[in-house]
Amino acid sequence: MARNPATRLLRIYSSQFKVRFISSSNRFALSCHEFHHPSTQMHQSLGFTHPERIQLNKCSSSGLDFRVLNLNKRFYCTPREIGNSSDSIVSEHGDDNKIKSQASASTTESFAHVSALDPVKLYRRLRDGPISEKLGLEECEELSEIFHSFARSGWASNQALAIYISASFFPTAAHQFRNFFFKKINRDTVDYLLSLGPGTQSERFLFPIFVEFSLEHFPDEIKKFRSMISSADLTKPETWFPFARAIKRKIIYHCGPTNSGKTYNALQRFMEAKKGIYCSPLRLLAMEVFDKVNSRGVYCSLLTGQEKKYVPFGNHTACTVEMVSTEELYEVAVIDEIQMMSDLYRGYAWTRALLGLQADEIHLCGDPSVLSIVRKICKETGDELIENHYERFKPLVVEAKTLLGDIKNVRSGDCVVAFSRREIFETKIAIEKHTNHKCCVIYGALPPETRRHQANLFNEQGNEYDILVASDAVGMGLNLNIRRIVFYNLSKYNGDKMVPVPASQVKQIAGRAGRRGSVYPDGLTTTLHLPDLDYLIECLQKPFDEITKVGLFPFFEQVELFAGQIADITFSQLLQKFSENCRLDGYYFLCKHDHIKKVANMLEKVGGMSLEDRFNFCFAPVNIRDPKAMYHLLRFAQSYANDVPVSLAMGVPRGSARNDGELLDLESKHQVVSMYLWLSNHFKEERFPYVKKAEGMAADIAELLGESLIKADWKPESRSQGKRDRDRDREEGYQRPRSLVKEQDKKRQERDLESLGKVIA
Numbered sequence: 111m112a113r114n115p116a117t118r119l120l121r122i123y124s125s126q127f128k129v130r131f132i133s134s135s136n137r138f139a140l141s142c143h144e145f146h147h148p149s150t151q152m153h154q155s156l157g158f159t160h161p162e163r164i165q166l167n168k169c170s171s172s173g174l175d176f177r178v179l180n181l182n183k184r185f186y187c188t189p190r191e192i193g194n195s196s197d198s199i200v201s202e203h204g205d206d207n208k209i210k211s212q213a214s215a216s217t218t219e220s221f222a223h224v225s226a227l228d229p230v231k232l233y234r235r236l237r238d239g240p241i242s243e244k245l246g247l248e249e250c251e252e253l254s255e256i257f258h259s260f261a262r263s264g265w266a267s268n269q270a271l272a273i274y275i276s277a278s279f280f281p282t283a284a285h286q287f288r289n290f291f292f293k294k295i296n297r298d299t300v301d302y303l304l305s306l307g308p309g310t311q312s313e314r315f316l317f318p319i320f321v322e323f324s325l326e327h328f329p330d331e332i333k334k335f336r337s338m339i340s341s342a343d344l345t346k347p348e349t350w351f352p353f354a355r356a357i358k359r360k361i362i363y364h365c366g367p368t369n370s371g372k373t374y375n376a377l378q379r380f381m382e383a384k385k386g387i388y389c390s391p392l393r394l395l396a397m398e399v400f401d402k403v404n405s406r407g408v409y410c411s412l413l414t415g416q417e418k419k420y421v422p423f424g425n426h427t428a429c430t431v432e433m434v435s436t437e438e439l440y441e442v443a444v445i446d447e448i449q450m451m452s453d454l455y456r457g458y459a460w461t462r463a464l465l466g467l468q469a470d471e472i473h474l475c476g477d478p479s480v481l482s483i484v485r486k487i488c489k490e491t492g493d494e495l496i497e498n499h500y501e502r503f504k505p506l507v508v509e510a511k512t513l514l515g516d517i518k519n520v521r522s523g524d525c526v527v528a529f530s531r532r533e534i535f536e537t538k539i540a541i542e543k544h545t546n547h548k549c550c551v552i553y554g555a556l557p558p559e560t561r562r563h564q565a566n567l568f569n570e571q572g573n574e575y576d577i578l579v580a581s582d583a584v585g586m587g588l589n590l591n592i593r594r595i596v597f598y599n600l601s602k603y604n605g606d607k608m609v610p611v612p613a614s615q616v617k618q619i620a621g622r623a624g625r626r627g628s629v630y631p632d633g634l635t636t637t638l639h640l641p642d643l644d645y646l647i648e649c650l651q652k653p654f655d656e657i658t659k660v661g662l663f664p665f666f667e668q669v670e671l672f673a674g675q676i677a678d679i680t681f682s683q684l685l686q687k688f689s690e691n692c693r694l695d696g697y698y699f700l701c702k703h704d705h706i707k708k709v710a711n712m713l714e715k716v717g718g719m720s721l722e723d724r725f726n727f728c729f730a731p732v733n734i735r736d737p738k739a740m741y742h743l744l745r746f747a748q749s750y751a752n753d754v755p756v757s758l759a760m761g762v763p764r765g766s767a768r769n770d771g772e773l774l775d776l777e778s779k780h781q782v783v784s785m786y787l788w789l790s791n792h793f794k795e796e797r798f799p800y801v802k803k804a805e806g807m808a809a810d811i812a813e814l815l816g817e818s819l820i821k822a823d824w825k826p827e828s829r830s831q832g833k834r835d836r837d838r839d840r841e842e843g844y845q846r847p848r849s850l851v852k853e854q855d856k857k858r859q860e861r862d863l864e865s866l867g868k869v870i871a
């Protein structure tokens with residue numbers, strides 16, 4: 111009669127161990143205070159110390175599989191090994207592959223067939239089989255560990271998306287799967303799973319069974335998630351614009367570095383066309399084109415988020431890229447600064463313009479970084495692509511001498527670029543105090559009108575305003591009379607910490623110097639501090655990175671469709687869910703929208719707003735770090751939702767600013783007025799009856815700001831920068847404006863004058 115292996119084992123082991131037989135089945139628990147080492151060899155090889163806790167996972171005619179719990183190691187003994195009491199060899203299932211394979215070779219005999227089973231069959235066998243016999247405590251523990259690891263597996267959760275098990279539902283599904291398993295598992299499967307242990311192997315084994323289980327148990331969840339996913343489908347964005355697809359478009363990519371005539375050439379075609387649209391990255395640039403084109407006798411209207419200037423009989427429009435219509439037909443469209451498709455926040459506007467414009471000819475102007483992705487897009491859209499490559503009119507020369515850390519070394523025609531408002535004002539004040547130069551100032555928070563005024567003041571020859579102090583706001587496309595760009599520093603605050611300014615941005619800013627047609631056709635660039643020079647040179651020499659993804663953002667209709675799948679959720683949560691679940695093709699990314707979510711959160715307080723109004727309000731141009739501006743936006747939304755005329759309820763100061771606080775207040779007030787104008791252009795105009803008043807206020811504030819900047823000789827503050835700078839000063843010991851410097855200091859000083867006169871193409 112075949113002996114029960116357990117009994118045999120017990121007997122064999124009895125000669126070596128003192129074993130307490132706990133389970134009535136062939137599963138054991140040995141507690142090690144009763145464990146005696148069978149031989150010195152075993153004792154040495156395992157290094158057991160008393161007391162040990164042993165769990166026997168498996169004992170059959172093929173051998174003994176057990177785990178030393180307090181070592182958390184698994185071992186396997188073959189019957190021969192077990193039987194040979196004097197030479198007991200115990201193999202460890204662990205890091206040692208040799209031992210592992212020896213173990214699994216033995217395992218093969220008993221339960222390896224489980225791994226070869228078709229998961230569908232295995233699942234059905236489990237499902238239709240009897241309720242499983244009770245598992246031992248230790249076995250339960252280990253199985254639990256395996257399932258726990260499965261439920262937390264990123265791989266499994268990711269794979270589950272393919273059968274429409276969402277990432278948020280996956281842990282629940284995995285838990286129910288575990289319960290099912292515990293109820294229905296059979297001995298071989300337990301043994302096999304235990305032999306795999308928690309981790310990759312068991313996950314790979316369990317997953318197909320999980321799929322079968324899920325398909326049968328969660329049809330509703332799967333259906334729901336499937337329709338949610340299909341409503342958050344952002345794949346194939348080229349199919350969103352069937353009218354553009356119906357046109358055989360000719361795309362001309364004007365590809366080259368700054369100051370190479372890209373925009374100029376595109377605008378030539380724009381002006382020749384019967385009907386044209388120019389899409390600008392900035393209001394200021396749209397205004398510049400609007401002026402230039404009209405001055406050439408081509409009637410051109412202006413359309414930005416804030417202003418509509420219709421020129422009678424005009425068939426041309428200069429607009430900001432966000433405002434471009436994909437419904438109108440044009441002969442020629444120009445999309446300037448096309449590399450902005452990859453912008454993390456605003457990229458979607460360029461992508462939409464490229465995919466959706468209904469134009470016979472589309473001129474793209476930009477650096478080469480998105481050329482290969484534009485090629486791919488044109489393949490998908492079926493458009494013809496023509497590439498025109500450009501070189502800089504004049505080389506940009508790096509002055510290796512730098513300003514030697516002394517701002518007094520500025521010269522007429524210099525533009526000093528700094529990356530914070532505080533540094534801009536500090537520089538302006540220092541220059542005006544220590545030299546005979548006067549400064550114009552351009553930075554992002556200034557209204558475009560004021561920036562334009564400052565730019566004109568600087569561009570005009572024969573006045574004392576011959577230095578420009580600016581932020582990276584001068585970086586894009588503008589044509590200024592700059593002889594030399596001087597980088598005050600080359601690092602900036604990214605909202606979290608100081609980081610080096612990206613090379614592409616450095617190139618773009620430096621490219622403002624020596625524009626063709628300006629009074630200084632030879633461009634120079636340098637840094638204030640010598641140690642920053644190498645980084646400047648490095649940036650200018652660096653080839654353009656190839657962009658691999660461009661931005662997308664859903665239309666309202668897509669968000670609405672998605673919202674239909676989910677009940678009782680705030681708008682900000684809805685956006686979050688959308689971003690978690692949306693599907694995108696390989697070379698698209700979903701644009702960041704944290705600022706939109708912040709506004710959405712604030713607007714939660716406003717009841718009675720339709721989803722569409724909410725969506726559109728969230729795009730209003732507001733500085734989310736400016737509490738005053740946020741307060742006014744909330745007020746506008748409340749009035750709008752309550753169906754009462756939206757009032758401005760804000761006064762304009764009588765005179766120009768006398769200190770930085772007042773200057774900040776003017777900036778902030780202009781932003782509120784600008785927001786009002788934007789809303790009036792995006793919602794029913796009759797609900798915003800004070801547009802005229804707002805336009806007047808915007809002009810007055812812009813003028814006051816201009817006057818204030820000319821007078822400004824006070825120490826700058828800033829809404830958030832002040833605190834940040836204080837924190838930074840505390841942390842790092844403020845000596846002078848940060849630069850990249852500290853780390854690379856010594857190395858660079860050695861090389862400084864070597865690169866004198868270095869010419870960068």
Ligand SMILES: Nc1ncnc2c1ncn2[C@@H]1O[C@H](COP(=O)(O)OP(=O)(O)OP(=O)(O)O)[C@@H](O)[C@H]1O
Nearest residue numbers: 367368369370371372373374375587589625626627
């Ligand atoms: N063929 C030309 N004749 C006269 N002026 C030109 C010509 N091409 C370009 N320019 C002038 O050269 C300057 C730079 O040209 P443009 O603005 O087109 O450069 P860009 O390559 O678009 O630069 P960025 O990348 O900085 O936008 C402009 O003032 C433009 O008017």
Ligand SMILES: [Mg+2]
Nearest residue numbers: 372373475587
């Ligand atoms: Mg340009």
